[in-house]
Amino acid sequence: MSNLNAIRERIDIVELIGESVKLRRSGRGYSGFCPFHPNEKTPSFYVWADTQRWRCFGACNTGGDVFEFVTRREGLTFSEVVQRLAKRAGVELAPPNPRAAEQSAVQDRLRTVLAGAANYYHNALLNSAAARSVREYLEGRGVTPALQQRFVLGYAPDSWDAGLKFFRESGYAIEDLAAAGLINQTDDGPPRDRFRNRLMFPIRDREGRTVGFGARALNPADNPKYLNSPQTELFTKGALLYGLDFARKAVLDQREAVLVEGYMDVIGAHQAGFVNVVSPMGTALSDRQLQLVRSGNPRIVLALDADAAGAQAVMRSLNVAREDGEREETPAFDPRGLVRNEARLKLDIRVAALPAGMDPDELIAKDPDAWRAAVANAQPVVDFVMNTLAAGRDLKSAKVKAELSDVLLPIIQDVSHPTERGAYIQKLARLLQVDERTLVQTASPRQLRPLPLPAAAAPAAAVEPATTSLNALETHCLAALVNAPGQLAQINRQLRELQQPVLGRNDFAETQYSLVFQQLTSALEQMDAEPQDYLNAHIEPALADILQSLLELGRKSASPEERVQRDLVNSAVRLRQRAIRQRLTELQFIAEQDGAVPDVGEQNPEHNAGTLTLGLQRIQRYLAPVSRRDKISSGL
Template sequence: MPLFPTSFIDELKTVADIVAVVSDTVPLRKMGVTYKGLCPFHGEKTPSFNVNPDKGFFKCFGCGVGGDVIKFVELRDAVGFAEAVKTLAARVGLAVPEAEGQKENEAAIAERESLLKMHEIAAAFYRALYDTPAARRAREDVEKRGLTPETVQAFGYGYAPAVAKDAFNPELLATFPRELVLRSGLAILRDDGRVVDRFRNRLMIPIHRDSGPVIAFGGRALDKDQIPKYLNSPETPLYTKGRTFYGLHLTRPAIRQKGFAVLVEGYFDLAQLWQAGIQNVVASSGTALTPAQGRLLRRSTSKIILSFDPDAAGQGAAARSSEMLVAEGFQVNVALLPEGQDPDTFVRTEGGAAYADRLKASQPYLDYLLDRAAARHGIFAGSKAEGRRTFLTEMLAVAATIPDAAARDQFADRLAHKARITEDVIRQEIRKAAVRKTVEVPAAVRHRTPLRQAEAGLLWHLVRDPEVG
């Protein structure tokens, strides 16, 4: 039987949503944290077939069959392991690597286990130092944010020492090969040939796989002139930033219970919300999301409330993330915060209850986009004819990309309300644009910012189901 890299199989099982795969064959009903249906492998009238998306397993309590998502495809399609892997990989868009020989696969497994052990050692080392006098600045930084010892313990914060004599990499070098220590991302090679710790004088924040183990770190600078402000682990055989969510290992149960996830940018955004009792939250670590992250999150929920910084960078990331999330089938809302505040600072100053109110008042993404465009052109302030004309032209150009007639009509209603023009006129113009397949687009639209490019691609998706419960 061909052998695939363990890392590939792990990734495949992570991104292949077992509920979605099983639902292709078995109608499932949500029952608490699991799903239930009639077993496809034996005849029954009372459902005894269970799917647990948290664990990624299925089990029939009638006939006893069970396994992971790959095993389900094997049984469903009556194929072998390799064929089931290829079927799943094609479904989720993963390239199947060349099958490996036994020795190569065993070597990859051994390397992975060694890297996990290194990160376990590093996390324990940093955590132990957090309570020492040398880590006073790190503790002050955390205490200034109002984070409690219980929160520190839950997230495993630690301290990377400032001086070389206190470094931990000699312990790694005494246990693991030099090249493997460098591949771990925990150490770097200096020009003089010395292997030194990557992280110095930083508050250390462990990053976990969604299944639990530490696979990387984020290090926050403790000196004002220390750059970069945040230093993250490089990508390694364990860690790919675009396939990882910060905090998901802790927050997945709450996401399932609440039925939606709050998506924030930063480590401390997440910690503040978690401490305030809003625990259905994950962090993107300051970057726009990838489809792989979308598929990972899809195992827990299909509803997202974005809560990014209100500055231009944060809103640009919100637009790019929303574009991906909608393409992956999510319902997306946007929670707006006052200028100059992020979730961390807002919760510190206003409290968790006030933030929860912001979540309740979150806008469907379509409404958010229309409001931004209307504000940009002064529609709410009695804009001049030129501003209204530009606003309508932009929105009609967007509407021309909506392939569904019913969705276009819904969009027309909202656009008419914003522009204070009759719905019939708007619908007529949208239909003309749709029939022509093209529309005269002004320079302002041709040269869109990334946010406005995202708007054009998103509107027709979101108009169909804007509600986030």
């Protein structure tokens, strides 16, 4: 914790942000156009030197400190950001704990093995007589020697042990070769090379370090056609994107990520200068892959093969994006005039229509302009799904009408702009030939999955809440939640009763707490493991000590369960109260300096000072009796 504070104190946030955003002096602060979404007519991005904070009042609806800015701008993990900013600030980081140090040592050893393997396969491609046909194949596909070197393409000899012998002669241990996924071991036979007679594609993380391989069979009789590394300490197929190490900067600069199906599609795109192209490696987009490309709120274009399998992959990817994509809560009025909060998807997902029978690689090689146009004119997700599901269906059938409306209405409800949402309702009504009012009545806001309390949970421990410190208040809430994640449901129920959005990462001013909370919500949304187990297994190394401190801090206090739950809910409401007050202070500051609050349109009505004030008044009325009870119980 002290290291993070030292980094904050030594880095001038105005100077750091000013390196990538043109800022102008605005009273005691600075303003500019937000780097995380397309420019608006007036600046909506503000930076304050005195508090070392920034905030966007436009489409992003987010803010934070230097850590949060670099995380979003560069698409890095929190651990990577801490390392980078510590170096910039001249702060020496504390050594990792023994468990983390051991894990890091294992990973470094495997990276060394995999880097050596990539060089071995690459040299075999360049120099082996047996690889002549492979070199001719690549030349026929337009993959130049320079591009082969850039992607370190390779050749695995047609042998059971050629690689094994080379690796052993290079000093690599059998255990490390197996752990890296380069050999297969059995109980009744000698170890053998996993990859034989294959074109090798090194798969790298976003820092450019080899973590595994994809391998294409060179003999049509060999199955499978594509063989990947097994899951290892470094390699999880659904958590990586092929080509991201080269594409990351282009994705951030262009605010657009184009996803294609295969390795050759990525290589062909980069050869033609389309560097913002990556691949989920033949699978539908996963939630972890989505997280890799959504930094900076880019437009995501799915450009998968134009066949039935490609369409199915698009649909699966869209489902993942809808389930795991970041959402924002916006207030809306129901027909009775009551306010409710609706969650809208913040991602802009589109689908590029490719000519029938053509892969991205083929289209790019034949007509780069046609590829450029296909991406530029990519269909919004609603249009694609509507056209795909309606094709060849009997739209006069009442059953088909019901099926299509059941699928399409939730997707339409995810559209953030109300006018665009209304236009899609009209389009669907015309397609199905039903009354538009029927669809409006049928449509309902996306319901969040309930978060059940553990059946036999120990009383949730809490740090002492009687404090005016924002940091201590955040610590109290998060320490209780990581010990009893199911209590988030009670907090969100109370916030909804107060006509407030659910608790979110923006309620936590401390970036490390914000990220722990984000991973906590991910743990609650997944169904594969208990939330605490999932959180412990997936927490970033830089946050591991913080999580353990919160867990220990939460266990120290012992209070009746009912009181702990009440204190936690009230503390979370106080956290929201402070967040609203901070937002109002920022708006007042901008109005005093610039003469008016930036025009952010109808995208973020919660930025309206009147709306914020009404919300604050509701919270104050709720907390008034709570404060009186606290005074009575303390003898004041």
